[in-house]
Amino acid sequence: MKKEYKKEELLENLPDYINNVIYDVELKETIRKEIETNPDFKNEFDLISFTLKNVNNFSFSEPPVNYFTSLLPRINDKIHKKSETFGFFKNLSTFWKLAIPVVTIIIFFISYKTFFNNNEFTNKLNNSIVLNTDTQKNIKTNNTELNKEEELTSEETENMESIEETSSKNISTYYSRHYPFDNKSNLIKNDENIEVSINFSDNIPDEEVFYSTEDEENVEQEFDRLNAEEQNNIISKINNSNL
Amino acid sequence: MKDNINILSEDKDIIESFINGNKNAFNFIVLKYQKKIYWVVRKFVLNHDDADDITQEVFIKLYKSLSNFRGESALFTYIYKIAVNYSLNHIKKNKVLSNIQKDIDSEAFKIKSDNPNSDEMYDKNVNAKILQNAIQKLPEQQRAVFTLRFYESLSYEEIANILNTSVGGLKANYFHAFKKIQSYLLEQKGNLN
Numbered sequence: 271m272k273k274e275y276k277k278e279e280l281l282e283n284l285p286d287y288i289n290n291v292i293y294d295v296e297l298k299e300t301i302r303k304e305i306e307t308n309p310d311f312k313n314e315f316d317l318i319s320f321t322l323k324n325v326n327n328f329s330f331s332e333p334p335v336n337y338f339t340s341l342l343p344r345i346n347d348k349i350h351k352k353s354e355t356f357g358f359f360k361n362l363s364t365f366w367k368l369a370i371p372v373v374t375i376i377i378f379f380i381s382y383k384t385f386f387n388n389n390e391f392t393n394k395l396n397n398s399i400v401l402n403t404d405t406q407k408n409i410k411t412n413n414t415e416l417n418k419e420e421e422l423t424s425e426e427t428e429n430m431e432s433i434e435e436t437s438s439k440n441i442s443t444y445y446s447r448h449y450p451f452d453n454k455s456n457l458i459k460n461d462e463n464i465e466v467s468i469n470f471s472d473n474i475p476d477e478e479v480f481y482s483t484e485d486e487e488n489v490e491q492e493f494d495r496l497n498a499e500e501q502n503n504i505i506s507k508i509n510n511s512n513l
Numbered sequence: 514m515k516d517n518i519n520i521l522s523e524d525k526d527i528i529e530s531f532i533n534g535n536k537n538a539f540n541f542i543v544l545k546y547q548k549k550i551y552w553v554v555r556k557f558v559l560n561h562d563d564a565d566d567i568t569q570e571v572f573i574k575l576y577k578s579l580s581n582f583r584g585e586s587a588l589f590t591y592i593y594k595i596a597v598n599y600s601l602n603h604i605k606k607n608k609v610l611s612n613i614q615k616d617i618d619s620e621a622f623k624i625k626s627d628n629p630n631s632d633e634m635y636d637k638n639v640n641a642k643i644l645q646n647a648i649q650k651l652p653e654q655q656r657a658v659f660t661l662r663f664y665e666s667l668s669y670e671e672i673a674n675i676l677n678t679s680v681g682g683l684k685a686n687y688f689h690a691f692k693k694i695q696s697y698l699l700e701q702k703g704n705l706n
Binding site for chain 1: 540543544547548551552555556559561564565568569572573576637640641644645663666684685687688691692694695698
């Protein structure tokens with residue numbers, strides 16, 4: 271049975287036909303007949319033949335003399351060099367196998383430490399903020415206390431005034447009792463001196479400065495226990511002090 | 514293990530010897546195929562220096578991969594595959610067309626000055642340059658088929674195996690390669706003798 275060939279199929283086989291490398295006898299015969307009968311196909315055949323002639327005329331220049339003799343040693347050299355490079359990289363890879371976990375751990379440790387220090391710093395900062403807040407609170411408290419103290423001081427001042435009044439009264443009573451001749455102007459002076467004596471005697475406990483009625487009585491008793499000379503001395507001192 | 518191998522030994526014996534640790538067996542493969550590989554590469558890249566570099570790279574690649582060679586195809590097909598792939602990659606990377614044009618020009622002028630009376634020699638070189646340019650202009654697949662079929666006289670089945678393609682389109686590629694070369698040659702007809 272004769273095989274039917276398409277025109278494209280015959281055209282595609284033209285180069286092999288011209289080069290005489292078609293071994294299918296039937297195909298070869300069909301192409302030959304097509305060239306004889308079909309002018310277009312004949313034209314294609316001529317053009318391909320022209321091309322092949324030109325291609326066949328072209329020949330590559332020979333490589334340098336002894337090129338193939340020296341090729342094997344050069345290939346072996348390159349293989350050897352690449353093996354060395356590969357060996358280096360292999361060692362390098364071994365190094366990295368060890369280095370990467372170590373570096374990772376170090377980085378992790380540094381990060382952890384940094385994070386921890388930051389936390390510590392943050393805590394310290396928070397604490398200092400808390401401390402500052404506390405300090406501010408304390409300051410406020412202190413201020414409040416100071417205010418209270420001031421209030422207290424004012425109260426104390428009032429108390430002092432009352433005590434002073436009492437004291438001056440006591441003294442005047444004392445003087446009126448023991449020195450009925452003493453006048454009121456002296457008592458006013460005495461009041462001023464008492465204030466002065468109070469200012470100078472900060473270290474002296476209040477009870478030693480401010481006398482209550484009971485103290486006054488004790489003082490009187492003590493005074494009574496003194497002999498006459500001592501009593502006179504005290505009286506003279508008091509007089510000298512302008513009390 | 515066969516240690517008494519030589520360049521005439523069968524490929525499978527040389528490979529077996531190499532796999533068994535005889536690194537010298539590789540030298541027999543190089544000696545056996547170096548010319549074939551050089552020329553197939555040279556016909557792809559056209560330039561000797563490039564062909565030299567690629568040929569060496571092909572054998573270095575073979576040395577590295579020979580231990581994994583399973584013998585599913587013939588050794589020469591395997592080496593051809595490497596050579597064709599390296600050549601096509603080189604063409605893609607280096608825009609060989611412009612480089613080769615420079616090389617050819619310098620060679621042509623050299624010939625003319627060496628042989629000032631040799632007009633025929635000069636004309637031959639001009640023709641060669643035009644043809645080289647025509648080949649350079651071929652698309653990758655057509656160029657590969659043209660080189661392997663026309664210069665290496667490989668069967669379409671072998672070419673299909675090397676290029677990892679089906680036989681179907683190879684004849685068409687071959688024909689269209691010729692048509693393109695033909696068109697270029699006709700364009701340059703004024704320069705041809």
